[in-house]
Amino acid sequence: MPDRAATTYPAAAIEAMLAEVRFDPQGLVPAIAQQHDTGEVLMMAWMDRNAVVETMQTGRACYWSRSRKAPWRKGDTSGHIQTVVDFRVDCDGDTVLMLVDQTGVACHTGRHNCFFRAIRGGKLEEIAPVQIDMTKIGRTEY
Amino acid sequence: MPDRAATTYPAAAIEAMLAEVRFDPQGLVPAIAQQHDTGEVLMMAWMDRNAVVETMQTGRACYWSRSRKAPWRKGDTSGHIQTVVDFRVDCDGDTVLMLVDQTGVACHTGRHNCFFRAIRGGKLEEIAPVQIDMTKIGRTEY
Numbered sequence: 001m002p003d004r005a006a007t008t009y010p011a012a013a014i015e016a017m018l019a020e021v022r023f024d025p026q027g028l029v030p031a032i033a034q035q036h037d038t039g040e041v042l043m044m045a046w047m048d049r050n051a052v053v054e055t056m057q058t059g060r061a062c063y064w065s066r067s068r069k070a071p072w073r074k075g076d077t078s079g080h081i082q083t084v085v086d087f088r089v090d091c092d093g094d095t096v097l098m099l100v101d102q103t104g105v106a107c108h109t110g111r112h113n114c115f116f117r118a119i120r121g122g123k124l125e126e127i128a129p130v131q132i133d134m135t136k137i138g139r140t141e142y
Numbered sequence: 143m144p145d146r147a148a149t150t151y152p153a154a155a156i157e158a159m160l161a162e163v164r165f166d167p168q169g170l171v172p173a174i175a176q177q178h179d180t181g182e183v184l185m186m187a188w189m190d191r192n193a194v195v196e197t198m199q200t201g202r203a204c205y206w207s208r209s210r211k212a213p214w215r216k217g218d219t220s221g222h223i224q225t226v227v228d229f230r231v232d233c234d235g236d237t238v239l240m241l242v243d244q245t246g247v248a249c250h251t252g253r254h255n256c257f258f259r260a261i262r263g264g265k266l267e268e269i270a271p272v273q274i275d276m277t278k279i280g281r282t283e284y
């Protein structure tokens with residue numbers, strides 16, 4: 001269970017947000033998920049209009065999966081949901097930032113966030129450990 | 143002047159990073175800039191291959207401006223450069239995360255970061271103040 005209650009938004013607020021989001025020609029906007037209390041950048045994924053609406057209505061992060069070409073309610077398979085704390089849009093409306101409370105891990109590899117590859121000693125290294133063996137919770141799914 | 147020395151990378155490390163970055167059909171990858179010590183998400187912009195190389199070679203964030211269709215060495219006009227602390231790539235290679243030390247402000251509006259619009263009291267509000275009057279430093283430029 002998430003540690004805190006989800007932030008949900010009334011219809012008028014969702015409309016106000018949608019009016020400021022500039023979706024790209026594919027109808028998508030990049031969405032950054034950040035852990036609200038630590039500042040950790042967890043992942044970046046994409047939202048279509050419906051994903052923005054569902055995320056803001058339910059207080060649970062929903063995306064559009066470009067690989068599966070389908071809505072992606074994060075955590076449906078893994079249980080690793082993201083509870084929305086705040087939903088923000090940037091100056092020119094082409095990126096959104098969600099402060100969330102991550103249940104479990106954000107990354108499908110079982111690491112807490114997706115940005116675990118960096119240069120160390122001149123080579124690309126994995127700088128964060130696998131925290132959860134995703135094969136043990138069913139599928140290596142998001 | 144930035145508070146800390148830039149992280150720069152040798153050619154082999156840049157090649158190793160480039161081998162993992164999946165540029166989109168336009169040859170671009172989203173790049174998130176995060177203040178290294180506070181965790182503040184400053185902005186999201188786009189890099190082409192040359193921008194990745196220049197950023198990693200020089201230790202200063204460079205992007206591709208989609209609006210101007212040109213390389214964008216952030217801070218050339220404003221002086222608000224981003225000194226690279228760490229350059230990371232995500233699990234599937236389609237987003238990069240830079241930990242940086244921001245000089246001045248990241249946002250062209252004069253706010254410290256670009257994500258200053260959120261719902262408060264059911265309405266879209268500006269939740270961060272303008273810190274620098276960008277018209278006084280020449281242009282309202284990045």
